[in-house]
Amino acid sequence: MKFSALSAIALTIALAAGPALADDRADVAKVLADASAGWSRGELDTFMASYEKAPQINYVSGGKVIQGYDAIRAMYAPRFADPKAMPKLSTEVVDFDPLGADYAAVIGRFNLDMPNGEKATGLFSLVFHKTADGWRIVSDHSG
Numbered sequence: 001m002k003f004s005a006l007s008a009i010a011l012t013i014a015l016a017a018g019p020a021l022a023d024d025r026a027d028v029a030k031v032l033a034d035a036s037a038g039w040s041r042g043e044l045d046t047f048m049a050s051y052e053k054a055p056q057i058n059y060v061s062g063g064k065v066i067q068g069y070d071a072i073r074a075m076y077a078p079r080f081a082d083p084k085a086m087p088k089l090s091t092e093v094v095d096f097d098p099l100g101a102d103y104a105a106v107i108g109r110f111n112l113d114m115p116n117g118e119k120a121t122g123l124f125s126l127v128f129h130k131t132a133d134g135w136r137i138v139s140d141h142s143g
Contacts, residue, residue: 024130025096028104031128033091040087040088044080055069059142060142072140088113089110089111094108101130105125105126107123108124108125
């Protein structure tokens with residue numbers, strides 16, 4: 001099997017993308033960590049900073065599709081009515097799959113520590129968009 005110039009170029013591109021991919025994954029993990037910290041403190045605006053402020057973003061859960069930043073924020077708002085009652089949230093990135101230069105599919109795990117001592121865990125699927133403000137969620141499949 002010959003090692004062609006085309007193979008060398010492909011290998012070079014793949015190796016060069018490695019650090020960028022790791023940086024993007026770390027950036028997405030930080031967005032999720034910041035959102036989790038905001039959730040845990042009962043800070044809706046901090047939590048919502050992880051979403052792109054756009055009318056076409058969506059949230060899918062419980063057989064419903066909610067479209068648009070404002071509608072998603074309105075859906076979450078009642079959960080933040082009593083910040084002391086908020087469960088503590090942590091997240092981790094399980095899989096990061098680039099979808100071109102400016103989008104990525106992310107599978108993650110959430111862990112909730114409820115005020116009553118109960119715990120919950122599960123998976124979520126997100127699509128992130130790399131914006132001028134950094135990575136932001138444009139599609140959230142949480143349930």
